[in-house]
Amino acid sequence: MRPFIYDFKKTFLRLTSISLLFLFILSGVGIAFETFHLMHITPASYENLNVEGYVCPSGNKVSVYGIAFNNNGKPISSALVCVLSSGNVVASTRTSANGFFNLTVNYSPYLSLLVKYNGLERNVNISRIVGELQNNVNSQVVSVTIYPNIFSNTSCFYNVNACWYRILVSIMCQDNLVIFSSKNVNISMELVHSSGIVGNKSVVLKQINLYLKKFTPVYATIEIPQGVTCVVLEPINSSPNNQQIGLNNFKYIKGTAIYCDTMNNFLTLLHIFMLFLPYTIIYLAYISFSRPRSIGEMEFILARPITKRKIFISRFFSNALIAVLSSVLIVLAPAITFNAIAGLHIPLQVIFLLVLIPMSLLLTYLSITYMYSSIIKSSGTVQGLGTFTLLFLEVILPLIGISTSTYETLMQYITPASISCYIYSLIEGCNVRINVGLEITSTLLWIIIPAIISYLEFKIRDV
Amino acid sequence: MIVVERISKRFGSRKVLDNVSFDVKDGEIAGFVGLNGAGKTTTIRILAGVLTPNSGDVLIDDISIVKEKEKASMHVGWVPELPLFDPNAKALDYFVFIAGYYGISKSDALSLGKRLFEEVGLAGREKDKLRNYSQGMKRRFLLAVSLISDPKNFLFDEVLNGLDPEGIQFFRDMALKLKKEGKSVLFSSHILSEVESIADKVIFIHQGKILRIMEMNEIRKIVKSNDLKIILGKVDDNVLSIAKSFGKPELNGNTLIIHDFNGELSELSSKLSPYEVLEVSRLKNSLEDVFFKIINGEL
Numbered sequence: 001m002r003p004f005i006y007d008f009k010k011t012f013l014r015l016t017s018i019s020l021l022f023l024f025i026l027s028g029v030g031i032a033f034e035t036f037h038l039m040h041i042t043p044a045s046y047e048n049l050n051v052e053g054y055v056c057p058s059g060n061k062v063s064v065y066g067i068a069f070n071n072n073g074k075p076i077s078s079a080l081v082c083v084l085s086s087g088n089v090v091a092s093t094r095t096s097a098n099g100f101f102n103l104t105v106n107y108s109p110y111l112s113l114l115v116k117y118n119g120l121e122r123n124v125n126i127s128r129i130v131g132e133l134q135n136n137v138n139s140q141v142v143s144v145t146i147y148p149n150i151f152s153n154t155s156c157f158y159n160v161n162a163c164w165y166r167i168l169v170s171i172m173c174q175d176n177l178v179i180f181s182s183k184n185v186n187i188s189m190e191l192v193h194s195s196g197i198v199g200n201k202s203v204v205l206k207q208i209n210l211y212l213k214k215f216t217p218v219y220a221t222i223e224i225p226q227g228v229t230c231v232v233l234e235p236i237n238s239s240p241n242n243q244q245i246g247l248n249n250f251k252y253i254k255g256t257a258i259y260c261d262t263m264n265n266f267l268t269l270l271h272i273f274m275l276f277l278p279y280t281i282i283y284l285a286y287i288s289f290s291r292p293r294s295i296g297e298m299e300f301i302l303a304r305p306i307t308k309r310k311i312f313i314s315r316f317f318s319n320a321l322i323a324v325l326s327s328v329l330i331v332l333a334p335a336i337t338f339n340a341i342a343g344l345h346i347p348l349q350v351i352f353l354l355v356l357i358p359m360s361l362l363l364t365y366l367s368i369t370y371m372y373s374s375i376i377k378s379s380g381t382v383q384g385l386g387t388f389t390l391l392f393l394e395v396i397l398p399l400i401g402i403s404t405s406t407y408e409t410l411m412q413y414i415t416p417a418s419i420s421c422y423i424y425s426l427i428e429g430c431n432v433r434i435n436v437g438l439e440i441t442s443t444l445l446w447i448i449i450p451a452i453i454s455y456l457e458f459k460i461r462d463v
Numbered sequence: 464m465i466v467v468e469r470i471s472k473r474f475g476s477r478k479v480l481d482n483v484s485f486d487v488k489d490g491e492i493a494g495f496v497g498l499n500g501a502g503k504t505t506t507i508r509i510l511a512g513v514l515t516p517n518s519g520d521v522l523i524d525d526i527s528i529v530k531e532k533e534k535a536s537m538h539v540g541w542v543p544e545l546p547l548f549d550p551n552a553k554a555l556d557y558f559v560f561i562a563g564y565y566g567i568s569k570s571d572a573l574s575l576g577k578r579l580f581e582e583v584g585l586a587g588r589e590k591d592k593l594r595n596y597s598q599g600m601k602r603r604f605l606l607a608v609s610l611i612s613d614p615k616n617f618l619f620d621e622v623l624n625g626l627d628p629e630g631i632q633f634f635r636d637m638a639l640k641l642k643k644e645g646k647s648v649l650f651s652s653h654i655l656s657e658v659e660s661i662a663d664k665v666i667f668i669h670q671g672k673i674l675r676i677m678e679m680n681e682i683r684k685i686v687k688s689n690d691l692k693i694i695l696g697k698v699d700d701n702v703l704s705i706a707k708s709f710g711k712p713e714l715n716g717n718t719l720i721i722h723d724f725n726g727e728l729s730e731l732s733s734k735l736s737p738y739e740v741l742e743v744s745r746l747k748n749s750l751e752d753v754f755f756k757i758i759n760g761e762l
Contacts, residue, residue, distance in 0.1 A: 001563065001566060002566070003533065003563075003564045003565075003566070006563045006564060006566075007564070010560065010563065292549075295547070295549070295550075296545065296547035296548075297547055297548055297549055299508070299513045299543075299547050300543070300547035300548055300561075301561075301564065302512065302513050303511045303512055303513055303536065303539075303541045304536055304561065304564035304565065305532075305533040305534070305536040305537050305564060305565065305612075306533060306536075306564055307532050307533060462474070462514050462515075463513065463514075
């Protein structure tokens with residue numbers, strides 16, 4: 001093996017580097033769980049079982065029509081469905097191949113529905129729904145939807161509870177739709193980009209006409225265009241002024257449906273972690289470059305058949321590769337965790353964008369530490385300076401920005417990895433006025449300039 | 464063969480080497496002698512490829528270490544004075560790590576390491592951490608590392624410093640063994656008596672300049688003196704007047720030194736017989752004397 005490749009490999013495979021990768025994986029998984037925690041989601045609430053349906057009282061009887069499906073919008077068959085009265089099972093059945101179930105029982109004030117599948121279970125208070133129904137004499141059917149996963153109330157699933165038409169529409173992970181209607185109806189479903197729910201400026205990005213058969217679920221996969229902000233349901237051949245249903249603040253990222261809240265929590269945590277994780281790359285640069293130079297080991301290696309230029313390049317790029325991999329892992333680990341536990345699919349382009357944030361930050365601090373290491377021989381001083389720079393740029397400078405009302409300018413164009421402002425705005429769908437070119441230039445300069453200074457200084461100076 | 468061609472080196476504004484030129488032929492041990500700060504270690508570090516000269520060149524077996532460092536480094540082994548390695552590493556592991564730079568696979572490096580550790584007297588200590596090695600063991604380890612590529616040229620930089628007599632003997636024998644194998648050895652040391660005992664020639668460096676390069680035969684002629692040392696059983700004032708007719712006498716206690724002795728030894732002995740002559744010997748200058756004479760411009 002050529003000495004250059006050998007040095008690259010040895011630097012890459014050193015224990016510190018491998019430990020760093022594990023640390024980033026653990027941090028990523030930690031971020032994922034902390035996201036769950038921040039959203040007040042208990043383990044029971046992100047189980048991969050969804051139940052929705054209708055409660056239909058008729059005289060002294062109550063009928064329940066429902067479906068069970070998973071987070072990917074696929075029907076769950078053979079799930080056990082029971083109706084309990086005061087805790088005692090009064091009727092039970094199993095879901096059919098399309099996840100449908102139907103039970104009719106005598107009314108009692110303590111009726112509840114229990115659905116069990118694969119160790120998971122969901123409860124619905126039927127009597128409460130019947131009580132609500134009795135307050136609305138015009139209604140004959142009450143719909144009930146339970147979204148028992150981590151994103152149920154505030155996150156990944158977009159649901160349209162179209163009571164007016166007695167139709168339930170849920171957009172699940174990976175563009176999968178689940179539609180369950182309590183009547184036979186022809187509907188038009190429009191995927192709309194709109195500044196409001198019913199705005200004149202709405203642009204219909206996609207329209208689908210569907211015939212829905214009473215209590216027969218439809219499971220479909222549709223390609224949801226980028227930019228969809230709400231879903232509008234309209235019965236075909238009825239008045240155009242009929243109620244249109246949609247939700248505000250629906251930010252649709254292609255490949256899945258994600259609410260801002262979820263990503264906000266995740267990004268906030270990632271941002272907090274990124275205040276500390278650059279220290280690990282400072283330490284890596286210290287171990288790989290600064291310390292060997294300080295204790296004379298670099299000289300000893302330089303007496304081998306390898307040049308100074310090659311030692312610098314192999315070590316810098318080996319550490320840079322670790323920085324890139326660490327960045328991938330700290331984003332991929334939570335993405336996989338989300339998917340494994342909650343079935344949430346984060347699209348690749350979002351992962352790619354997210355990776356750029358830690359990557360640019362880690363590469364900046366790697367370059368800066370290498371620059372210090374090339375100029376200063378004392379590894380202790382290098383480590384101290386690197387840590388101080390991190391504190392100054394990530395903590396003190398933003399504080400100065402806040403106190404002088406220049407925070408946004410500082411964060412967008414001056415501090416390292418300022419590209420993250422643009423990426424955050426892209427993912428969160430916020431309208432922030434940013435000069436993207438300037439952000440990219442600033443981010444690249446933070447990486448390239450210290451790296452070039454480092455190389456030139458190392459080349460000129462004696463080891 | 465090592466050829467040093469007019470190398471100069473500055474550290475900032477301070478010129479530490481000025482047009483240094485010499486060579487060390489195959490099968491030759493060249494002593495490299497100078498005071499602290501004379502430029503010995505800087506020269507050796509340039510020869511090892513660790514430092515780059517500001518001007519001049521170094522040829523290791525006709526390959527320029529300045530222009531073709533990777534090739535030239537294959538032909539030179541460097542034993543530095545200070546232990547320049549990670550002290551927390553285990554000896555054999557670190558040896559294998561360094562061997563990798565020479566393209567030696569791990570398994571080959573392990574067997575080579577075991578052989579060389581035995582050769583340098585470190586057998587059984589392969590798994591020790593380098594920080595637990597004594598000064599002498601560290602030097603032996605550095606020697607083992609310098610032997611990895613079986614180079615034809617060696618640079619021993621103050622390897623005898625801080626060693627016990629056994630260690631000194633080991634490195635002296637090693638230098639002689641390498642010489643026998645037709646290898647060139649540049650041997651820098653403060654212990655001039657050791658240099659004197661093994662070197663074929665001595666390179667004198669002072670304040671970054673080569674003052675003289677002398678073959679050992681030439682040095683031996685210089686160190687050979689015409690002074691006589693006589694130890695007497697008893698002395699009185701008359702001893703000096705007797706000795707005056709044979710040279711320039713000097714009396715220290717019972718020891719009589721006669722500088723520039725001119726006469727017959729038997730005649731002197733008979734004249735001094737009343738004073739019980741215990742020992743008569745010729746005085747010899749050392750390399751140290753030669754060195755200081757060169758520095759002071761007396762030679």
